[in-house]
Structures are given as C-alpha cells and as structure tokens.
Amino acid sequence: MSRNKMRTFLTMLGIIIGVASVITMLAIGQGSKESIEKQISDMGANMIMIFPSSGSQGGVRLDASSMQRLTLDDVIAIEEKAVNVSAVSPLVSSRGQVVSGANNWPTSIQGVGTEFLSIRKMEVKEGIMFNERDIRSASKVCLLGKTVVENLFPNGESPLGKTIRFNQIPFKVIGILTEKGQNTFGQDQDDVIIAPYTTLQKRILAITHVQSIYASAASEAVSEVAVDEIVAVLRETHRLRPSDQDDFNVRSQQELISTISSTSQMLTVLLAAIAGISLLVGGIGIMNIMFVSVTERTREIGLRMAVGGKGRHILTQFLMEAIIVSIGGGLIGVTLGLSVSLLIGKAAGWPVTVTENSIIVSFLVCTVIGVFFGWYPARKAASLDPIEALRYE
Numbered sequence: 001m002s003r004n005k006m007r008t009f010l011t012m013l014g015i016i017i018g019v020a021s022v023i024t025m026l027a028i029g030q031g032s033k034e035s036i037e038k039q040i041s042d043m044g045a046n047m048i049m050i051f052p053s054s055g056s057q058g059g060v061r062l063d064a065s066s067m068q069r070l071t072l073d074d075v076i077a078i079e080e081k082a083v084n085v086s087a088v089s090p091l092v093s094s095r096g097q098v099v100s101g102a103n104n105w106p107t108s109i110q111g112v113g114t115e116f117l118s119i120r121k122m123e124v125k126e127g128i129m130f131n132e133r134d135i136r137s138a139s140k141v142c143l144l145g146k147t148v149v150e151n152l153f154p155n156g157e158s159p160l161g162k163t164i165r166f167n168q169i170p171f172k173v174i175g176i177l178t179e180k181g182q183n184t185f186g187q188d189q190d191d192v193i194i195a196p197y198t199t200l201q202k203r204i205l206a207i208t209h210v211q212s213i214y215a216s217a218a219s220e221a222v223s224e225v226a227v228d229e230i231v232a233v234l235r236e237t238h239r240l241r242p243s244d245q246d247d248f249n250v251r252s253q254q255e256l257i258s259t260i261s262s263t264s265q266m267l268t269v270l271l272a273a274i275a276g277i278s279l280l281v282g283g284i285g286i287m288n289i290m291f292v293s294v295t296e297r298t299r300e301i302g303l304r305m306a307v308g309g310k311g312r313h314i315l316t317q318f319l320m321e322a323i324i325v326s327i328g329g330g331l332i333g334v335t336l337g338l339s340v341s342l343l344i345g346k347a348a349g350w351p352v353t354v355t356e357n358s359i360i361v362s363f364l365v366c367t368v369i370g371v372f373f374g375w376y377p378a379r380k381a382a383s384l385d386p387i388e389a390l391r392y393e
Contacts, residue, residue, distance in 0.1 A: 028344065122178065
C-alpha cells in the first residue's frame with residue numbers, strides 16, 4: 001500500500017465519494033423533514049380544521065366551499081361539549097382589492113373569532129386584537145399582515161389608525177400581525193387581512209353560515225381524541241343517523257405532519273439508496289484492486305507459504321489490506337460528507353441536519369464492504385499452491 005500510494009488512494013476514492021454522498025443526502029433529507037414539521041407546527045401543532053363536505057343538489061354535484069352546513073351553533077356546540085378542545089373560531093373569507101390612498105393590492109380577508117390568533121400561533125406585533133364587543137357589533141376594524149402593509153404603505157408610515165377600503169367597505173386598521181413568512185406549500189401567510197367574522201358575514205358576503213371552523217386541541221397528545229369529540233358533536237348537531245355519512249370533514253395537523261413526514265422519509269431513503277450505489281461501486285473497485293494485488297504478489301505469497309506461512313495468515317494479510325482501504329476511505333468520506341453538508345447549508349441556505357446515525361451507518365457499511373469485497377481475493381490468495389506460486393512469473 002505504501003509503495004502504491006496513488007493506486008491505494010484511487011481505490012479509496014469510490015468509498016470516499018459513497019460515504020460522503022450518503023451522509024450529505026441523509027443530511028438534506030432529514031433537514032427538509034424537520035423544516036417541514038417545524039413550519040407545520042408554527043401554523044399550530046394542535047390545530048384542527050372543520051370543513052363542509054361536497055354534496056349534490058338537484059342532481060348537480062356541488063363544491064364543498066358552496067355548501068352551507070356549518071353554522072355558529074356548531075361552533076358553540078364544539079366549545080361547550082368537546083372537553084379536549086381548548087379554543088374554537090369560525091372562519092369566513094373573501095378575496096378582493098384593498099385600497100389605501102393611491103395604493104392598492106389584491107389580497108384575501110378572513111373573518112374570524114377572538115381565539116383564531118392563538119389557534120394559528122399568530123401574534124399582534126403592533127396595536128391590538130379586536131374583542132367580543134367588536135364581533136357583536138360587526139365593527140369595521142381589521143389587522144394587516146406584513147405583505148399587505150408593505151404594498152399599501154410602501155413609504156414605511158404606520159398604518160395604525162388609518163382607514164383602508166376592501167371592496168369599497170372601509171376598515172380601520174387597529175393592529176399589525178407578526179411576520180410568519182411562507183408556509184409548507186409556498187403560500188404567503190402575511191398576505192392577509194383579519195377582521196371580525198360578523199363583519200364579513202353582514203357587510204361583504206351577506207351570509208349567516210360559516211365556511212369553516214378552526215379549533216385547537218388541549219395538547220398534541222389528545223389531538224386525535226379531540227377530533228373524535230368534534231365528529232361526535234357535529235353529528236349530533238346535524239342530526240345525522242348512524243347510517244348517514246358525515247356532511248363535514250375534520251382534519252388535524254397531526255395527520256398532515258404524519259403524511260408529510262412519511263413522504264419525506266421515503267424520499268430520504270430513496271436519496272440514500274441512490275447515493276449508496278457509489279458505495280457498491282467503491283466495493284467493486286476494492287475487489288478489483290485486490291485481485292490485481294494478489295496476481296502481482298503471487299511469488300511473495302508462495303515464498304511466505306514455503307517458509308511456514310499458513311493459509312489463514314495470507315487470508316488475514318489481504319483481508320486486512322482491504323479493510324484498511326475501506327475504513328480509511330470511510331473516515332475521509334465522513335469528514336468530506338460533514339464539510340459538504342455544512343457548505344450546502346450555508347451557501348444554498350437549505351435546511352441540513354447531520355445525524356449520528358447517518359455517520360455510524362455509513363461507517364459500518366463501508367467496513368462491511370471492505371470485508372465482503374476483500375474476502376474473495378484474500379481467499380484466492382490463501383488457497384494458492386506454494387510450488388505453483390513460486391514458479392509464477
């Protein structure tokens with residue numbers, strides 16, 4: 001190995017690239033998974049969403065958004081009867097053009113209850129949140145997200161106390177929401193206006209039902225129990241018989257986290273498997289070089305056997321060489337993988353998380369590869385006939 005430094009390094013190169021690739025791919029996959037889970041948790045890890053299900057009227061299949069199956073009575077029933085639900089808020093929304101002076105911006109306005117911000121893990125950065133009195137009187141007050149503020153007030157002036165118009169309806173700005181950025185699906189969570197739901201019902205949408213209901217479980221541990229309670233309460237308030245299907249859909253963040261996590265895990269395994277192919281190629285390279293080494297050193301093997309060397313000694317010698325090459329490449333590959341992962345995280349801004357398991361597994365795999373692919377050449381060397389080996393030219 002010391003006499004053939006370049007050949008030894010090139011043999012290691014396949015293992016180095018393989019180990020570095022596996023560690024980097026696992027780091028990217030794990031980082032993405034944790035980032036997605038964090039973003040969903042920031043939306044409200046205990047959040048539960050209730051929507052009307054689609055239906056038909058006069059033989060025509062209608063979209064779920066057009067169904068009028070959720071009411072304020074449902075909100076009150078959930079609040080009173082679902083013991084594992086800590087907060088409930090109705091939600092109605094509309095899209096339109098919001099105007100302030102010479103500036104305008106297309107956005108959405110959401111009509112909600114006072115507990116909506118706590119359910120969605122949103123905070124008021126400046127100003128105040130509207131109260132129950134504003135909801136009862138359908139006050140024309142609102143809170144603005146950062147994106148709306150930047151487009152309506154580009155010169156940096158404070159919007160607090162100013163009046164804006166949404167679809168010709170005036171709203172007084174009483175608060176500014178803390179920035180949340182984009183969610184997991186690329187939607188801008190700051191491009192929104194928050195107002196009392198009664199204001200939207202009476203002054204914009206002219207409806208009495210609610211489009212959806214947002215709730216929060218008392219804790220993540222009882223999230224599924226809270227979902228079951230909500231289903232039972234809504235079936236009771238909607239007077240559904242045991243044989244009737246639900247005319248609503250209930251979804252929890254835990255379901256979303258579980259689905260996305262399993263998908264992300266599958267992609268991570270796929271990336272690691274693709275990167276692991278280079279480890280296999282590296283192992284084949286080790287086997288190839290070990291065969292060359294056995295051929296080159298046939299006379300040496302014959303001489304060692306002639307002076308008393310046993311087959312197991314020859315086997316151990318060549319097997320140890322293969323393991324040293326593999327482990328050496330693995331150590332360099334781990335260092336390279338860590339460096340590349342950190343570089344990608346800083347240069348590209350991708351979420352990267354290097355776990356101990358990825359390092360340990362990569363190192364163990366390269367050791368196993370050294371033994372597996374080094375065994376056959378070493379076995380061939382140990383089984384050589386000493387006389388024939390000494391005659392070899």
